Amino acid sequence: MTATDLGLPQLGGLDLVPSTEEPQKAKDYKSDQEVRWCPGCGDYIVLNTMQSFLPTLGLKPENIVFISGIGCSSRFPYYMNTYGMHSIHGRAPAIATGLAVGRPDLSVWVVTGDGDALSIGGNHLVHALRRNVNIKILLFNNRIYGLTKGQYSPTSETGKVTKSTPMGSLDTPFNPVSLALGAEASFVGRALDSDKKGLTEVLTAAANHRGSALVEIYQNCPIFNDGAFDMLKDRDEAERRIIPLREGEPVIFGPESSDGELEYGVVRDPETGGLTVRKLAEVGVEQVVTHNPAAADPAQAFALSRLTGSDLAHTVTGIFRNVQAPSYDDLAREQVQTAMTKHPGDLQQLLRGNDTWTVS
């Protein structure tokens, strides 16, 4: 069932949130709290990006809410001059769901870490995504437990040596984008903390998307997992590794050759049915797949997500999926509205019921 089938107007993510003409600045979104992340923490850059991005939405700041779980990243709401709740470990998507269902006039953001979202809160994450509640989930992935001082996390690469895994971690990590697509999330994106432009683009699209959005943000933790994403930040390395997704364009990347062509393209792999990276010179640009985030079938988006392995030899960034689907909270309100209009509640009548007797 789609919103169109139900006769619902196709709303944007923020259409019911009151806006303001008042010009806003980044500093309007800074709270009076002293920021207490470690020096050099990637969380600072994301916070700054968020504070300069929000004014572009032109929303009334009192109608923006940040809800977080527990972890270094989850301190985020304290630093935003909006409404906020720093809740408990892993449960922010559930709390945000209850808020979003009751308050269509709010722009609700969830801030969570790789441990918060994918270990303790894995259940709530996948269910929030499959339900398609109108909340935006920012997953700060530093591939480590920061706040508890450096244990491996569900996104740490296998063999990771940490305080809790001196002989190396054993488990296979999650690829959060694959996980979200597997849960049929209607919006999935990925960006790097240091890529202000790329992150802002993804955030803007997420904010305007109606339904749940998962945005994975690679975030450096200089204290417990320093340099986890350095290969994506070194210019030369980044060119070979990062595969940026652009709507309607062929998926190509890599250093430019002298004739202005990029070196690599993503093509179908006839053996696996998935996608693979090939030199353009060998396969020709016509073989390269075109990116369509609005495709109803998430198969290609999923195949793209599989190009990112835990060694980050390739990392796909941008918006993997952005499809319109009815959001849970809209449907839930619709049911209540329908019931209230069709049979306005009469409490006395309800309490009486149909089977009464009178004692005189």
Added chain:
Amino acid sequence: MSLSEVDEKVGDSSSTKLNRVVIRFAGDSGDGMQLTGDRFTSEAASFGNDLATLPNFPAEIRAPQGTLPGVSSFQLHFADYDILTPGDRPDVLVAMNPAALKANLADVPKSGIIIVNTDEFNKRNLTKVGYAANPLEDGSLENFQVYEVAMGTITQGALAETGLGKKDAERCKNMFALGLLSWMYHRPTESTEQFLRDKFAKKPDIAEANILAFRAGWNYGETTEAFAVTYEVAPAKLAPGTYRQITGNTALAYGVVASAELSKLPVLLGTYPITPASDILHELSKHKNFNVTTFQAEDEIAGIGAALGHAFGGGLGMTTTSGPGVALKSETIGLAVMTELPLVVIDVQRGGPSTGLPTKTEQADLLQAMFGRNGESPVPIVAPATPSDCFDAALEATRIALHYRTPVILLSDGSIANGSEPWLIPDVEKLPDLSVQYANEPNAPDDSGEFWPYLRDPETLARPWAVPGTPGLQHRIGGLEKQEGKGSISYDPDNHDAMVRIRQSKVDGIEVPDLTVDDPSGGEAKMLVLGWGSTYGPIGAAARRVRAKGMPVASAHLRNLNPFPANLGDVLRRYERVLVPEMNGGQLALLLRGKYLVDVRSYTKVAGLPFKAEELEQVFTDHIGEIA
């Protein structure tokens, strides 16, 4: 409370007048005993009897047919005066198969009536439950009045013309049993026929078949001479007004709906199915027209999380569950304590620990409700006494939650949840106003124009409820300790100590009504029996019996378990002996001893079933004897 039985000739058949009767319908879980019991209850209710019911069914949906674990029963006590319990022992046992007879026989008093469906008493079924010989033939039932009726066969015969298959026809035998009992007790029948027509509106042939079976049962009583007497139980002289029959879970659901209306707030029920609480979800999901949203979450944690999120947004957040679910919700309840947001947590207790006895009753979650969280985490507790009291208890829990901005735990239990009784329908106009004010302007005591989310109301100690969307009041709350007043994160030792005490004082200071003592002897009683929750009925019934024997005894019932009524300590100290019967290991007794240093005596039983009045009568008598 003696039973006066007067034989009286009415018309042709002999009819005996009774003050009260206890009937137990027992059969296989597939036999429709709950429905049969429910219908007889409705008939008794519409006739004007006072009544109380006790459904008892297995946790399995269809335990193996014909076995002891598969037996499902429904006990109904109806009377011409106000009764307090579903009755200890059935005067009449309807046993649809050998398993039902075997499982229930021990409860039937000597010379009690047993009506059996002989069709099921074949070798195979008898062996299944370990009867070496047929109890209908070996004389083992000679102390009872046994009526043997081939209910299945007669029902099939009565439905022969309908064209219904044999199996389907046979399945209507529960309505035959209902018809027979309705005749025996002079029950009105129109409402049952109407009920069947409504229930099977989409399958008129099934509706007609059930009605035919029902009438066949009635006619069987009327025309055969098997049953020499019928019985009459006159309407009860209850307080004037309009009544309906109601179960605890329905009353709770209505209490939630009423809370939405009286507080003028939208309700979000975030919940996850669990016996015996699921029916509250089912009921509420039908009442969205009262601005009630039901959210069936992925687990209990998400359910209460959504309820808390809704509360943060300015709504009335509620969650329903049973003990295992409370365990999962504890961390979020702690968050609600810390963030001081209103939240109502309904725990319909069942047998524990762990999965325990899902369909049986117990009151062993009291200490879990009281202390089952990390840190000093006080939570108010309200416990309804009876099925209909659930409605008022829901309003009381909501009042406390909203007024004091705190999570509140409402402790119902399996017997209240599924049991039913007549309910004097409240006049909506007279229900309390539960509305509260949101904060709407900055409140800082300095001239900063800031909003301080932890600046409290000096009387209630409640913090302001400032909801997102209110300009200028942006603030952050969360699980970390907050600085009193300003509400920023604070790790200051003195502040934490102060905040712990303030949260405690806030709960301690909640206004709850004084405890009232019932002592018809006018103060002669030396013993006080104190109960809470569903022990209200059996304690009251036992106290009546003891008093009828000429022994004074005082009784009182706690509805607010945190905080306790202000006069509780004084009341306890007034008596030479205080006895607390509980369906747990002595949890309230432990609290009372700790708090009031009174040598409270505990009587406990954790059998998954309510106390019997006769059992408590004995216990009370023994205790009174000890202090005489």
